[in-house]
Amino acid sequence: GCGTSTTSNVGSATKLNSGTASTKQIRIGFAVSTLNNPFFVAMSNGVQQEAKKLGVQVTVLNGNNDPATQLNQVEDLIQQHVSAIILNPADSQSLSTAVAQANRAHIPVVTLDRSVTKGDVSCFIASNSVEAGKMAADELIKAVGGKGQVVELQGVIGTSAEADREKGFDQEIEKSHGITVVARQTANFDRSQALNVMQNILQAHPNIQGVFAQNDEMALGALKAIQASGKRNIKVVGIDGEKEAVSDVHQGVMYADVAQQPTQEGVLGVEYAVKLAKGEKVPKQVNSPLHLVEKNTAFKGF
Amino acid sequence: MSCLEMRGIEKSFSGVSVLRSVNFTVEGGEVHALLGENGAGKSTLMKTLTGIYQADAGEILLDGVPQTFRTILDSKKAGIAIIHQELNLFPNLSIQENLLIGYEEDFRGMLGWVRYKQLREHALALLQLVGLTRSPETPVSELGIGERQLVEIAKALQSDLRFLIMDEPTAALTAQETQKLFQIIADLKTRGVGIIYISHRLEELFAMADRVTVLRDGMTVGTYCLREVAEELLVERMVGRSVENRYPRSISDPGEMLLELDGIQTRRLPTPISLTVRAGEIVGIGGMMGAGRTEVARAITGIDRITGGVMRLRGEQIHFRAPGEAIENGVALVTEDRKDDGLLLSFGVRFNLALPTLDERQRAGFVRTRRECEFVEEWVKRLAIRVHHMDQPVVNLSGGNQQKAVFAKWLARDPQLLVLDEPTRGVDVGAKQEIYQLMNEMKARRKGILMISSDLPELLGMCDRVYVMRDKAVVGELTGDEMDQEVFMTLVAGRQGVQE
């Protein structure tokens, strides 16, 4: 559910003034799902930058993509009586418990990128992964001119990002009858795996025209495989907005990228967490916009 | 009277026939010796008898009833126990726990609980019986090899015995423990237990066995009554030739000083030790188990760090920091425990024999395989090591042949000073003599030999001089006429010291 009355946009969020006396005692915990991916590193950088700017203390905890570890970490944050918790859950279902615990301890929770299904989240800042999948599909359809063979590189099976992007992509691509998805293979959101997997897929399907990679790391790996094969005119669309990918799009190496704005999500997360700590009101949900990056779009990645 | 009979037993390993028609009968209350060269098939026969191996042909009868022992459990149930030639203990468990495994039912309490108190008492009694003065809680890994052998014996004694097989139980024991063992055997005999006794120490057989069966190349040569047979005949039946002069000591003038220990100490040798070995001399060290003989060997060869005193090699003061250094300086050690220290068990004969001398047959770091093969074949032949092929894993060699392999790998290094720790353990009469000849040959070439042995006739028969150790100290030195069993025994027992 987006589009509720409380929804606002990242860009329109008002900036807070830093350095008030009370902010000095504010401590914020940030539990990030993983730092195994530039996307989350950028998010974490955003959090730290903003915390520094506002003069609040922040603890960043890396959950290594394991919900149980994250649950432990949120418990540790509660132990430290932090003023607010920013949570980027590894999984939407299972971190509900963690949020419930924070609720019980009366510590406000802001979720980034993904939310939780249960529990009281004060603010949810994210872009929509189903939507991202749809946008990527639209781009790919455009890129291959509505017909031909395409390939989907999947993320880690069992993650919501994977499932949602696949869902969006499938819904949209089905509408274009000229296009067949000839292969769907996982490369676990990982660049070097994508390089090998794409190389293999190219062996099996020499005539493909397009690739949808569920994140930029895989898109970049796939691009390497395509370059190495000497093939041209295979269009690659990715998701995330990583600097390297964006610049590849600008140079025409990659067709398009559906960019998210993790740094801004991090920045905004801290802003709202601080507000919450001070007892101020924040919007219940913030729609972090997806930016379509095409060859001529001016956009800087993270 | 019960009776255990093996008829027409045959057994081969991957096509190589080891036992070809063996007939063998033991009766309750007799000590029946089994004699044969290294590799004749004695151990294999016993393993076949106890169900560890399955015979390819033949039958086993207990009191005339054919038996099928599929596993060792079956033979155990029938009242047959075996003390293996190779120690079969769990080094990671305590003595008492080693006595527990295999006899759990006797100590199983409620819910499978081990009745430790009872186990301890039982263990203490058994240890006393075999004469081992160690706490039952001692981990076996802390025991010396002789002590381990005593634990093995204790283990076999605890079951309801009808027949007991002892495969070279005294190889690692000194005279004292051996006497103790004989008492135990005599005791079992009166209880009607039949004993199969394997040993290469002929004097033992004559001391306590009733009958002997000679095995040769996997076939029974004959069974003799020990009171009625001469040693020479037995040896001839066993090796196929007569062996005269069992201890062929050669006379030579000792030359320059080779090794000089001047009050050396190590962590395990608190009392300063002094001894000398000259070129062209075979010097012995005797003593009871635990006297510290092995520790002296370890100190000399750079295994244990020397913490006090001075060691000189050819007049030069030297301390080795590792065995490698000792070896490079011409000092080699034949270790007493072939299984743990001497051989890479799962590796082939060739690999094992070549290991200490690899650097002598290499070019630019590459092993010259052809030369290596020739070299190994030569040594296998010289020591008559019985192998099926050169890459046969040594674990599959008979015990005596393993010992010869350890000996060969160090002889091949041709060291200036060779330290031997129980070098002929489990080696048959014929092969022993060959080893003695090789020692004499070294002596003639002005090398020095320091030999630790628990085989008293060997020690007194082969050495020019013998040091006696007790309680980690040298308590005497025997030369010339003093080299006599009785003098030795008094020193060892510490009743009266012939002080230097």
Place this chain on the structure above:
Amino acid sequence: MSWFRRYRLGPLLGLVLLVFILGVTSGQFFTVSNLLDVALQTSVNALLAIGMTFVILTSGIDLSVGSTLAFSSALAAQWMVAGISPWMAGIAALCIGGLAGALNGVMVAYARLAPFIVTLGTMTLFRGLTEIYTNGQPIFNLPNSFNGLGNGAILGIPVPVWITVVVFLIAWAVLSRTVAGRRIYAIGGNEKVAYLAGVRAKRYLVVVYMVSGILAALAGLVLTSRLATAEPTAGNGYELDAITAVVLGGTSLMGGEGTLVGTIIGALILGVIDNGLNLLNVSSFYQDAVKGLVILIAIMLDRKKSEGR
């Protein structure tokens, strides 16, 4: 110092030191609630590590615990969603774990295959089965009555901690006091000799892997209840943590040597490190480096082998 080595106090020393440092540097560490949290957070790994100790003592290894955890949890969760009572579903999950372990055990004991590669194979296989079964989706909406297992407390102490303590006590008694335990050590010391002594080594091996599988399933139930969700990716990489706890606790990967007390200490060291790094607000990029150093220091304190020669 031989008693020090004899009773393997190295790991304990490491833990004590770690706890001491944290007590001094962090105000929150020594609060009851934090210590209970550490215990709670350690429980899943401790359960796996207890099972792993059995396996490693026989000189085996079980890489499949994480996948067994995920697979059995997914089935149990699905059954609960389908209306089967948590008790029944839980017991069924334990059976699944036992079966998975039996599969490993049979291949190791009877087919004489190397434990590492067998359990690597089943690790991948069970993970795959979980993915297929769950369609890659988490299973949620579990009955409320299942909540207590992971989140309840008895006398103020979390249920998973109770479970771990009980399992530990039973396992400890079995390993150190019973005939079966001695046999397991014997097999690890020398399987051939154990066989010659009449120990039915193969059966024991199967049982040992079953213990590991059952405890993996139990850990899975705890985890699932704590998260109120069964995830297809659950337990990923947990085998390494469990092995680490065991080895950190002084158990030899060669088998036959080690204690469960050591394992628990090992698991606690890992739990305390994680907790401490979080409490002290060590920057996340520095956490791995610090954790690696702490592990290295902890084993330095247990230089058992140093006198080996």
Place this chain on the structure above:
Amino acid sequence: MSWFRRYRLGPLLGLVLLVFILGVTSGQFFTVSNLLDVALQTSVNALLAIGMTFVILTSGIDLSVGSTLAFSSALAAQWMVAGISPWMAGIAALCIGGLAGALNGVMVAYARLAPFIVTLGTMTLFRGLTEIYTNGQPIFNLPNSFNGLGNGAILGIPVPVWITVVVFLIAWAVLSRTVAGRRIYAIGGNEKVAYLAGVRAKRYLVVVYMVSGILAALAGLVLTSRLATAEPTAGNGYELDAITAVVLGGTSLMGGEGTLVGTIIGALILGVIDNGLNLLNVSSFYQDAVKGLVILIAIMLDRKKSEGR
């Protein structure tokens, strides 16, 4: 059948079977370009597995290879970005790998610590150092002259494949033909026996871990060049693949037994499985299950120990 066991043909049989099945089911498998791709894709794991074979033969293990790979690559990449020539940077990276290995080796050999836990510690430590050094960001914009290492071809065969073949031949010669190789096997067979036979076991252990570290760095350079990027997460989990290749190839984790030929076959089996799953477009949900099954079947074909008793 003894020659079958003697020459350890089990793994080879597994590979041949796998290749046969793929040849029949997939039209593309037996094309030259696909086979070259498989070789190329296997090269990184093969390099790691060759080093791992040295370590495992001494009855050790090196869990740190993935992190060493990442750390040395990150440094090399940064140096190249800073203008240092790829050759220099590459050699420096190999030295870093050697140093990392030496650190492991010294702790294993001289401090007598268990290899598993030592290299687990350094695995975590090196990963942490990489994260700190790179700030969690990939390093790209590497010089074009560095491209050839991973992407070039000589006589139509990719450079990484050449590198792997050369490394393999050297390593194979060392292990099977030289004095040093013999000693490595001897150490693995029984370190004490080797030591008593005059082998300077400690030095050899250090060297062996250095070999593993250097090859990890080399693999890192290849990977970095292929991707034209050094990633802080590079090599994550690669240790498991390398160990799997070694064990699948018939080398015993207890040391002293195994061959490099087996290792290469093991690495190829893994590479072929991945390639095959992609070619056949096996659903991602089924991939793990299939892969697990294939591994299990492959080892069943190598039931070497079956006559063990």
